Amino acid sequence: MKKSIKKVSLILMVLCILLTLIGCGSNNTQPSESNEQNKENSENKLNMFTYVTHSDPMVFWDPAETWAAEIIVMQNLYESLVRIDPVDDSIIPVLATDWVRSEDGLEWRFTLREGVKFHSGKILTPDMAARSLMRTIEIGKGAAYVWDGVEDIVADGNELVFKLSRPLPLLQIVSASYGAYIYDPDIERDWYYEANADGTGPYKMMSYQKDSEMILEKHTDYWGGWDDKDGHFDVAVVKTIAESSIRRQLIVSGEVDFIQQLSVEDIEAIKNEPGISVSNVVSFQQLNAFLNTQKEPLNNKYIRQAISYLTPYQDIVDHVMMGNATQARGVIPPNLWGYGENLLQYTYDLDKAKELLAKGGYPDGGFKLLYTYTSGDTNLQKVGELLKDSFARANIDLELRAMTTDAKYNLTKAQDPNERQDITLLYWWPDNLDPVGYMDSQFHSEEEVGFNFAYYSNSEVDRLIDEAIELSGISIEEASEKYIEAQEIIIEEAPALFLYCENYIRPYRSDIKGYIDNPVYPNVVYFYDVYR
């Protein structure tokens, strides 16, 4: 009897404790949940734009360092002096209203827009603008290299004066997609990395949850004004959804407005669904496969040419990109100056390849090559499988190895070139509208390995690239000729397979108006320009 009373009281006690705990819990959680619901409801009323990306965009928070996926947010939070529109080749004034270039090309003056307010309420002064760009140059991280050749930036009245050490195509530089933002130079770096931002852009930070979502709200004091902007968005949400099939379902059901990345197969499948529009523009993004020119057997030019003839370019364009790409012609993509429309394009030709293999000392193939790619990139896996199949016809064995990005880069930088991969791939797109990155970063000889994964070194090519860089501030035509001349040599020596230049294809809801995909600023939707 006594024992059972003890038992009952024990159970009662446990129950009491449990109930109190539950009570406490609900006190804490319920109101916040309903808050969130309220917020979501009011957001719907507020008119909200939802942008979906596949991985958390925020890598760098400091506008001086930004050089990665955060561009999709940064371009809405911060602004540069001008923007460039490659389609009709025009310059869009943003924070600068006017500009002049001196006779000798060594000094540029930009007139700053007046009455520009930061999200914090501060007024932008020419002095702040000058100091913020100088801070970017001094920190020297990310895309700061685009400012090479700029000696000093000073404020003069209402103008920004750029002093250059040599003539530069400065409009292409101040419009760079990374590293050209104007911001408040008095803010400490640490403040940014506490998930803060303070720019002059039309949207400001409201909240940020890593790997989930980032909410931006409109900057009411934006210089462009909101009066004539009916139907524009009060709130823009950037959501991170890793699984592509979920992204696809969300856009089809109309729950989100824009998808940054969906596989071509998915887009082909949904493009005719009601309510879905697909933007398809030729981009500057080119995929090259670099051949290790320092290692047997690809150190032999004939073998590299043979490999170039063994590549099924058309199959890759048709089956990897489902036709939403064009076979690359040389190093520089079309629509960018320096592109040579008469340059040689390799095509699949087994007989020629076998001939060249014999010339290079491997008449029956019989060697093995290692192809490394970023694990999870199914396009690169598919390219690899197609190459493996094609190389097998000439009795060349290709080993595919999926690696994490870090491991892949470490292998490209291994001490001994013989331990490195034979073939690896790289997507390249420009940081500003200048072909210099394509040529200088990928094919100029390097002391230490950067992005020249072919480890290619040719003094003639180096000289032509250097001359082209010098000329680019004076005459784009002459610089262009030098680049084309350099590409002729590169194509002949075949240190890389020039695979394809892809189109950016992005699905969005048809009721979204005003969206233009500007390939200079990849993946960016200017939330200020779109409306419903």
Next chain:
Amino acid sequence: MVEDKTKNNNRMFIAVKIKNKYNSLKTFLKLLFTNKLTGFAFVVIAALVIIAIFAPIIAPYPDQGLGKVNLDEVFQSPNAKHIFGTDELGRDIFSRLVYGARISLSISIITIVIALIIAIPLGLISGYYGGVVDEIIMRITDIFLSFPPLLIAIVIASFLGPSLKNAVIAIAIAWWPSYARLIRAQVISVKQKPFISASKCIGTSDFKIMLSHILPNSIAPIIIQASMDMGSVILTAASLSFIGLGAQAPEPEWGLIISTSRRFIIDAWWYTVYPGIVIFITVLSFNLLGDGLREVLDPKTRVR
């Protein structure tokens, strides 16, 4: 005369032994098939082994099974020509699964053999000698067992670099500790039996006692565990391939096929579903067979 007699005796003994063996195999199979599920599992696994051995004959498109692309027939839904459909490069999925059986079965057998090669000596020494040696070996297994095996396998595979061979090594390293403990427990109970004391009395060496007296008497639970683990190893290998640390494209490894097919699941269900079913049935069969083996080898759990 005396010598002859012993010879005869020996001969009789051998004859009886063979007869016993034959009988026990017969009983063994009989017992195995009394439980219908175990019988089913046994048949499935036997079929898988046959499929794996005769893959080039069974697969309708052997070259596609090994990775040759066939761009004219991309994403065909299941039809008479391709009973499981084709993948994004036009390869026959049935052929790829048939070749995949080779990879999956050999992975699981090799992995478990490696794990047993590590575990059996350690477990025997640990259980037989006890004391400090036992302490050291068991604490090492404790360290291994305190992490989920998949996690250890991921760490080791990413350290060694992604390939099928390294995946096998990684899984074996993650797997041996549980066997070592199992053997040790058996050894401890067997070594206290009178016949071991008798052996010791007549001066048999420790090595011989361990190898010919203790090991045969403690192997049954290991066989049961190993057969049940075959399924888990296949699953772990598939998981490693799924996250890119195991087999490399275009190897027809089941986990890798599912990993690649995942993004086409809405438009090409057959590409994910069939490999999934194959893995499911294989793993289930190994588990059922393990259960059945326990019933056969351990009369206490036998259902009458």
